[in-house]
Every structure is written in C-alpha cells, then in structure tokens.
Amino acid sequence: MKNKTCKPGKKEAQSIHKKDKINSPHDIYFKKNWADPQFVHSFLDSYLFFDIRKKIKMDTLEICKDSFISEDMKEFYSDMLYKVQLEEKEMFIYLLFEHKSYPDRMIFLQLYRYILSILETYLQNHKRVEDAKNLPFVLPLVLYHGKEKWNMPTQFADCFQSVSEEMKPFVPNFCYTLFDLSTFSDADIKGSIKNQIVLLVLKHIFRNDLLAVLPKISNLLRKLNEQETGLQALETLFKYLANTEQLSSVGFDEIQAALTTNLSQEQKEGIMTIAEQLRQEGWQGGLKEGWQGGLGEGLRQAAFQFKALGTSIEIIQKATGLSKEEIENLEMVNTRFNLKEE
Numbered sequence: 001m002k003n004k005t006c007k008p009g010k011k012e013a014q015s016i017h018k019k020d021k022i023n024s025p026h027d028i029y030f031k032k033n034w035a036d037p038q039f040v041h042s043f044l045d046s047y048l049f050f051d052i053r054k055k056i057k058m059d060t061l062e063i064c065k066d067s068f069i070s071e072d073m074k075e076f077y078s079d080m081l082y083k084v085q086l087e088e089k090e091m092f093i094y095l096l097f098e099h100k101s102y103p104d105r106m107i108f109l110q111l112y113r114y115i116l117s118i119l120e121t122y123l124q125n126h127k128r129v130e131d132a133k134n135l136p137f138v139l140p141l142v143l144y145h146g147k148e149k150w151n152m153p154t155q156f157a158d159c160f161q162s163v164s165e166e167m168k169p170f171v172p173n174f175c176y177t178l179f180d181l182s183t184f185s186d187a188d189i190k191g192s193i194k195n196q197i198v199l200l201v202l203k204h205i206f207r208n209d210l211l212a213v214l215p216k217i218s219n220l221l222r223k224l225n226e227q228e229t230g231l232q233a234l235e236t237l238f239k240y241l242a243n244t245e246q247l248s249s250v251g252f253d254e255i256q257a258a259l260t261t262n263l264s265q266e267q268k269e270g271i272m273t274i275a276e277q278l279r280q281e282g283w284q285g286g287l288k289e290g291w292q293g294g295l296g297e298g299l300r301q302a303a304f305q306f307k308a309l310g311t312s313i314e315i316i317q318k319a320t321g322l323s324k325e326e327i328e329n330l331e332m333v334n335t336r337f338n339l340k341e342e
Contacts, residue, residue, distance in 0.1 A: 026202075037061055037082075040061065040063075042194075043191055044058065044095075046190045046195065052139070055086055055088060056085075056087065057086065058084070080096075080097040081095070081118070082095040091136070093139055094136055096114055096138055096141065097141050098142045100142060100146065101145060107152055119138070122135065122136060140175075142177070142179065145206070146206060154176055154177075157173035182203070194224070197220045200220075211255075214255070215261040237259070259271065303327055307327065
C-alpha cells in the first residue's frame with residue numbers, strides 16, 4: 001500500500017517541523033509502529049469492529065503528521081491521527097489512536113481536547129458557513145497494555161454526576177474503542193507479522209514472562225521477508241527492550257540471546273551489529289546507564305514538567321519508567337533542563 005500523508009494546513013505546518021518530544025519508551029515504540037500506514041491498515045483489518053470496518057475505504061488511509069496539540073503540552077501525549085474516506089458517501093473521518101501503558105483518569109479530557117483541536121483546525125482551513133454544519137467525524141481508538149486492569153468508563157457521560165432525564169441531553173458525551181491487550185490471549189493476537197511482533201511485546205512488557213516470550217517473537221522476526229524491514233523492526237524492538245525498566249535487571253547479552261534464538265544467520269549477524277552499536281552508545285546497562293543522554297534527558301525533562309504540574313510520583317514513574325529516587329532528585333538538577341518552548 002502506498003503511504004499517504006494529509007496535506008497540512010497552516011497551523012499544522014508550523015508544528016510539523018518542531019522537534020517531537022515523547023515521554024516514555026512505550027510511547028516511542030508505539031509511535032514508531034503506528035506511524036506506518038501498512039501497520040495500521042493491518043491492525044484495523046484485524047481488530048476494528050466489522051460494522052465500522054466495512055464502511056471504510058481502507059485504500060484511502062493516510063497519516064496526518066500533526067498532533068493537533070499545543071507545543072507546550074505536546075510532549076505529554078502520544079496520539080496518532082489518520083484520515084480515511086467512507087464507502088457510503090463522499091466524506092471522510094479521522095481515526096485518532098491513543099496509547100496508554102497505565103490506567104489514566106484523564107483519558108476523556110485528553111481525547112476531548114484532541115477532538116476539539118482537530119475540529120478547530122479543520123474549520124480554520126474551511127471557511128464556509130456550510131463547513132461548520134458538516135464537520136468530519138473523529139473516531140478515538142485507545143490501545144492499552146498496562147499491568148493493572150483498565151477501570152475507566154468508555155462513555156464520557158458516565159464520568160459526570162447522575163442527573164435527571166430532563167438534564168441528560170445537556171451532558172456532553174462520546175465514546176472511545178478500547179483495545180486492552182491484557183484481555184488478549186497470545187492466540188488472539190493476529191494481523192501482519194509486524195502486528196503480531198509489536199502487540200506480543202506490548203502485551204508482555206509488564207509481565208514476568210517477557211523473556212520467555214522472546215523466542216516466539218524471534219521466530220516471527222525470522223518470517224519477515226524484507227531484509228530491510230526485518231532489521232528495522234529488530235533494531236526498534238531491541239532498543240525498546242533495552243530502555244524499559246522491566247528488563248533493566250536483565251543482562252544485555254541475555255536479551256540478545258533470547259531474541260536471536262530462531263533468527264536466520266543473516267539476521268543474527270544483523271542484531272550482533274546492532275548490539276555492538278548500542279554498546280558503543282552506552283545502552284548495554286539498560287535503563288540506568290543507557291539514558292545518560294538523548295532519550296533519557298527527554299524523559300527527565302518530561303518528568304520534571306509533570307512534577308511541576310503537581311502530578312503524583314507514582315503516575316510519573318508509570319509514564320516515564322524513572323525510579324522514585326530519580327524523580328525526587330529532579331529538583332536538584334533542573335537547571336540542566338531547557339524547559340522553554342522550542
């Protein structure tokens with residue numbers, strides 16, 4: 001499928017060229033994969049409700065690069081936006097993907113803000129009065145893979161106090177579709193080979209059996225036909241695993257050994273090259289040593305800003321993977337951070 005990209009409006013274009021800040025390795029892994037239209041195409045084919053799926057022209061799927069979020073808050077979110085035409089008439093809808101690695105009580109406010117930003121941008125680029133009466137529909141899709149049970153409602157109206165029947169029409173409401181990987185068995189995970197690899201990793205990343213699942217993932221990696229695609233998927237996965245707190249106590253060589261169990265000789269050589277490059281870059285110590293620059297600096301910046309906003313240390317830990325001690329010590333080193341808008 002040929003990759004397509006929404007042509008941005010004036011407001012969108014301003015932020016496309018900004019440096020994209022992401023606040024956790026889980027968000028990075030999510031963005032790297034959901035930014036691939038072929039990956040998303042297969043995911044939707046496999047998991048979107050059939051009644052919705054049959055109304056969509058999947059060959060018109062195109063990614064919208066802008067996050068529709070103000071620059072000062074952009075680094076706190078991980079949304080991915082796609083645009084697709086409908087079968088029944090000449091109109092399109094937006095598909096808004098949001099990733100969560102922990103239950104987030106702010107999910108509806110975040111999604112609501114996204115939707116309003118999308119529609120505001122749409123109206124800025126469509127000036128006719130008729131356009132305000134024919135707004136595109138936004139379908140929110142939330143992927144969750146945390147270790148705790150997702151306990152948030154999926155209807156916005158359920159978050160409000162109970163009101164009488166006469167008052168209910170005035171309560172704002174929308175819903176999102178939840179893909180909770182904790183409820184999936186390994187056999188339930190389907191789609192393209194790349195889909196299966198990514199979803200299996202995300203499903204098991206917070207579980208104690210992750211290392212035992214890596215040989216199965218290795219077998220899937222072997223099946224990736226395109227060498228370049230396979231090596232890219234392997235490198236992205238390896239970096240993700242090296243940067244997660246869940247594997248910080250596991251040796252770099254142990255991860256490499258489990259991941260290469262079923263690879264071809266060519267792929268093994270490829271991952272050995274990747275591993276050596278990561279060692280030279282200081283990733284071999286996992287989370288604690290590998291984040292001294294680059295990604296780690298971005299995570300600490302995000303954690304410091306979370307803390308400044310009054311977010312609890314527990315939530316910051318879940319969002320960034322940093323330890324309690326690292327978060328508590330941020331005040332001592334915040335002068336190193338450039339917190340100004342770029």
